[in-house]
Amino acid sequence: MSLKQIASMTGASVSTVSRVLNQTSSSCAKKELQDKIWAAAREIGYQPNKAARALKKGVSDTKKLPRIAILMARVTAEEDPFFSELFRSLEMELLLQGGLIEDMIHAEELGKKKLSEADGVIIMGRCSHTLLEQLLLQNRNIVGIWRNSMDFDIDEVICDGRKAAELAIRHLLSLGHKKIAYIGDCSYESRYVGYCNVLFQNKIPLDYSLIKQTNQTKEETDAVFQELLLARQSKKTDFSAIFCANDHTAVRVLKLLEQQRAKIRRSISVISIDDIADAQNTKPYLTTVHIPHREMAHMAVMLLLDRIAKGHTSSVRIEFPCRLVYRDSCYPYSAPV
């Protein structure tokens, strides 16, 4: 399938065919011949050879890669493994889809100059409204990922924390648990809301002695865990399951449970949200809610590159579903002996 073929079909020369099909100028062939050429083109379903065309036109083969800045909170893998897994996914997708990481900026140290040089910005996690407003003035191509907020007019790729929590809690309920403790960072409001929601729907009153807020340091998790244990031993509150707001905490909790097995004398179910890699290094393996961060990153990058290429019109909200991963840390409820 080529110009040559059309040429031989119509008796015209290759150059004429080229000129007609490209409509280089209206005066390059008689109407009659033009029709014949178009007919032939349609007949064989002509599609111009892009390579040849690009070659001839000398189109710069190296279309410059869009430069992406990533704006993120300063979070180490130690503090939040999920966050850094998400970041890796973003990196990978950028590489795969041909984006160039222009810069990685921590929200606090935003030197604005850099951002305006980037073609697009990915915001990971929370950032202040004032910052976002500033950003919007400089650059319309912004996609937010992993920020459960919907206030502003930027593209968002999200996974609903509330729904994830509901999935987890419903699972515990279906196993017969009623007294479910909560250990969570205060930055996971939506997951906490999900926890409360499901309990409320099932007419289980909140027991505030079972609800522990913590930042995610190991020390504080340990302390909070001890509080729970003490409360339990004083027979005031006897929970049979723990819902952790994220895997990072849950992994620590599993370790503590293992260490204190003797004291506890009853298996306690643990469930959480994220499905980080470490969730499969625990004993027992952690049952958790998977957040599809690979797919989310894929979508975020695709969306951003599309915005950069085609221009931004209407902002969009892309929601991914999460899914329960059944592993070994949840047991059917059994009454205490």
Add this chain to the structure above:
Amino acid sequence: MSLKQIASMTGASVSTVSRVLNQTSSSCAKKELQDKIWAAAREIGYQPNKAARALKKGVSDTKKLPRIAILMARVTAEEDPFFSELFRSLEMELLLQGGLIEDMIHAEELGKKKLSEADGVIIMGRCSHTLLEQLLLQNRNIVGIWRNSMDFDIDEVICDGRKAAELAIRHLLSLGHKKIAYIGDCSYESRYVGYCNVLFQNKIPLDYSLIKQTNQTKEETDAVFQELLLARQSKKTDFSAIFCANDHTAVRVLKLLEQQRAKIRRSISVISIDDIADAQNTKPYLTTVHIPHREMAHMAVMLLLDRIAKGHTSSVRIEFPCRLVYRDSCYPYSAPV
């Protein structure tokens, strides 16, 4: 930057350079010459011209276009102009992004054979659950557009009808209207829900004599309009605004209002949803809620082609916001004389 340049730098011929750099066979040049060529290549930072290479290698430039089937209800532009505008947008985006419309199938006459040949399917509007289940067995690459349902596990591009309606009704409320009539097709549940919601939130009881269901034929719209007018003249219900579930109905209603201006003796606000092209051909121009069907189509096609290319993993839900378009058919409320 080309082989030729390297050739002239090293004194070798273009063919030799090509062979060396491609390592076609280990025995194609003396060690010394090879080194010289590599050195030169490094010096100018040689990057092979992909176009030329593809051309020569005859790599099928015509990576076959994915074949898309569109599954849609049988709706004519006469019956629902928005639906056909959306369809046009889809057609355009498919063309633009390099999809091939394999077939257009009306849901009722689904000959299954065709669908399995397509690489992907776009479902426009509602379709039965059993049909969807069948479809999922044949083809995972399905994206739904314009179907306000979320039951199944397929990609969805949506615009929330409830929110659109809420936008419209809130606008009327902000203009001071309290008695707002509803004329709508029964297939627009979510818009009806939005209407009820806002009234409820504002403690305005529903007046069922103001709520008229209709299919969208001109005749029935006319009949329903007459009913409303009669009820009004009997002084039982005095509405000052009409919310139509879609522009198609609203356009007709505006015409009827214009015709009967003498009888009505008071301007009645009209608002609806869709923002079809005809909404700007009315007198007065119709105030309505814009549904970004172009952007939705763009996204749907992009998503589908991506699924086809990369495989489908987690289904996703993409929600576009709608936006109120202020035109001339809504007036501030003024008490009747």
Add this chain to the structure above:
DNA sequence: ACATAATGCGCAAACGTTTGCATAAAACAG
């Protein structure tokens, strides 16, 4: 009817590669 301008069309070169074939040089076997 003639000069001039406009149009219609083909030839051939070019874009940067790759590769079959030819040739020259080297290596080897006798």
Add this chain to the structure above:
DNA sequence: CTGTTTTATGCAAACGTTTGCGCATTATGT
């Protein structure tokens, strides 16, 4: 030293386009 294989290299054609140039044909103005 001759004949034969192997190795090293260049020539030129091809891939499918686009486009400048030139020639032939037709239309236009006087």
